[in-house]
Every structure is written in C-alpha cells, then in structure tokens.
Amino acid sequence: MGTRTVLHEADISRALTRIAHEILESNRGAENLVLLGIPTRGVTLARRLGTLISGIAETDIPVGALDITLFRDDLSKHPTRSPHPTEIPAGGVDGRTVVLVDDVLFSGRSIRAALDAIQSIGRPSAVRLAILIDRGHRELPIRPDFIGKNIPSSREERVNVRLHEHDGAEGVTIEA
Structure with a gap:
C-alpha cells in the first residue's frame, strides 16, 4: 500500500493560480471580495490566493482566518481541540462576497461549521468555496465552487497536504 504523491509543489502553484483567475472571473473582478481561510492550512492557502489575486487585479484583497472550532458537530468526540484566532479583515463580511478557503474537502462538515x-x-x-483537494465522500450537500484537483479516494485512505509554511515541504500525498 504505502504513500503516493498526487501533487508536487509546482502542481499546487498552478492550481492556486488557476483558482485565483477563476475567483476573479466568477466575481467579475476584485470588488467586495474577502478571502477567509479555515485553520490551519486553509489560512495559508487563502493568503497565497490573496497575493495572487492582488497581483492579477492590481488591488489589495482582504484575507482573514475563520475559526470553526466551536461550531463543529464533533466537539464532544474531540473536546481537546484548541481554537485558533478568527481574524476578520477591516470592513467585515457584510454585503461582500466571501470565499472560504480550505485544503481538503471530505465530508463537508467543516464547511457547514464555517x-x-x-x-x-x-x-x-x-x-463561495475554494478547495485545493476534493476527495469526495460528502455527508452534507456541499459543493465547492473552485477546485484545485479532484482526487477520488477511499474512506480508509488519508490525504495529506503539506505546505512549506507548516511542514517545511510542499506536496499532496495519499496514504493507504
């Protein structure tokens, strides 16, 4: 069984560049756009997307972090989860298009909490929802608007996203 690599650093970079363009196209520009990453790797991906979109649109894109810990439906199973700070950019979210950013979409429960x-x-x-990896197995009717890569997997497999900022390496692997 073992581990297999499904995305390398260059693949992640290309996927994020494509997603940045898709977000701008869908939103018809950068006006009233806010990116909120779901900790931990979703925040890093949101910051990268914010930088890419800002470069393309030639304007600053507000990026923040949205802690979902207290909104999860599995807190009783994992009571030791520690909250991350929620950072809402100046101007808040009212009347704006919010793009939630996360690394892996699986059951959809984290997005419901978000x-x-x-x-x-x-x-x-x-x-809107931007996901680096969509692995399927939804338990809720949640569908991403922007997807880096669809990676069909079994429920027993584990999808690992590694980013330089957290792991010192970059790539996506599947462990059987």
Whole structure:
C-alpha cells in the first residue's frame, strides 16, 4: 500500500493560480471580495490566493482566518481541540462576497461549521468555496465552487497536504 504523491509543489502553484483567475472571473473582478481561510492550512492557502489575486487585479484583497472550532458537530468526540484566532479583515463580511478557503474537502462538515461561523459575524452577499483537494465522500450537500484537483479516494485512505509554511515541504500525498 504505502504513500503516493498526487501533487508536487509546482502542481499546487498552478492550481492556486488557476483558482485565483477563476475567483476573479466568477466575481467579475476584485470588488467586495474577502478571502477567509479555515485553520490551519486553509489560512495559508487563502493568503497565497490573496497575493495572487492582488497581483492579477492590481488591488489589495482582504484575507482573514475563520475559526470553526466551536461550531463543529464533533466537539464532544474531540473536546481537546484548541481554537485558533478568527481574524476578520477591516470592513467585515457584510454585503461582500466571501470565499472560504480550505485544503481538503471530505465530508463537508467543516464547511457547514464555517457557514455557521460566518453567520455569527455578519451577512455576506454571497459565500463561495475554494478547495485545493476534493476527495469526495460528502455527508452534507456541499459543493465547492473552485477546485484545485479532484482526487477520488477511499474512506480508509488519508490525504495529506503539506505546505512549506507548516511542514517545511510542499506536496499532496495519499496514504493507504
């Protein structure tokens, strides 16, 4: 069985560049756009996307972090989860298009928690979802708007996203 690499550093970079262009196209520009990453790697990916979009659109894109810990439905199973700080950019989310950013989409439960967390802080005009890896196996009716790569996997496999900022290496692997 073992581990196999499905994305290398250059693949991640290309996927993020494509997603940045897709976000701008979908939003018809950068106006009223806010990126919120879901800790931990989603925040890093949101920052990278913010830099890419800012470079393409030639304007600063607000980027923040959205902690979902207290909105999760599995807190009783994992009570030791420690919250991360929520950082909402100046101007908040009201009336803006919020793009949630995460590394892997699996069951959809983290995204449901993120939607609840957003509702607790404001009322965006729209919420979109950008995911680096969509591995399937949804338990909730959640679908990403922007996908880096679809990677079909079994429930028993583990998808690992490694980013330089957290892991000192970059790539996506699947462990059987």
